[in-house]
Amino acid sequence: MRKLIVSTYASLDGRVDDIRDWALPYNDIGAVEYHTNLLANSDGLLLGRKTYEIFAAVWPSLSGQFPYIDRMNSMAKYVASTSGGKLDWENSHLIDGDVTDGVVKLKQQPGQDLVLYGCHDLMHSLLDHDLIDEYRILVHPVLLGKGRTFLHDGAKRINLELVDTIVISGGVSVLTYRPVR
Numbered sequence: 782m783r784k785l786i787v788s789t790y791a792s793l794d795g796r797v798d799d800i801r802d803w804a805l806p807y808n809d810i811g812a813v814e815y816h817t818n819l820l821a822n823s824d825g826l827l828l829g830r831k832t833y834e835i836f837a838a839v840w841p842s843l844s845g846q847f848p849y850i851d852r853m854n855s856m857a858k859y860v861a862s863t864s865g866g867k868l869d870w871e872n873s874h875l876i877d878g879d880v881t882d883g884v885v886k887l888k889q890q891p892g893q894d895l896v897l898y899g900c901h902d903l904m905h906s907l908l909d910h911d912l913i914d915e916y917r918i919l920v921h922p923v924l925l926g927k928g929r930t931f932l933h934d935g936a937k938r939i940n941l942e943l944v945d946t947i948v949i950s951g952g953v954s955v956l957t958y959r960p961v962r
Contacts, residue, residue: 811949
């Protein structure tokens with residue numbers, strides 16, 4: 782069975798809003814290596830509609846710059862969207878019907894891991910149904926003091942086990958957790 786891995790940026794105080802303002806300055810060779818390694822063991826991205834549109838507007842134009850970008854452009858993209866619409870990015874597929882049912886089916890298919898980047902609304906839905914197998918939180922050395930948090934108030938409690946910690950350049954800590962089931 783395929784694993785579903787959430788990979789997301791967070792500030793030290795757990796904020797996840799508008800990463801362009803505070804996280805992108807840390808995207809250096811350490812971040813490139815992290816994403817390259819993550820996607821080397823993955824063959825599908827799971828994205829919410831907003832994140833899909835942001836990614837689709839940027840990544841195709843950056844082909845050839847880094848191996849992880851080329852990998853991301855060519856791999857399957859599964860988009861959770863209630864609005865439907867056209868998916869122009871190469872190898873993109875709309876998840877029809879209930880997203881949790883669609884993700885269960887994706888996880889049961891043969892293949893490598895699935896990666897969900899950001900997409901916190903989608904992540905909350907999947908968390909509520911115990912569909913996330915691993916969390917990789919890239920904690921950035923910045924305190925924001927405001928903004929949306931990783932989890933909303935009232936989210937389901939999940940006990941986690943820390944299974945790996947690495948520090949990439951710029952002082953970004955990658956904390957890898959798995960649910961204790």
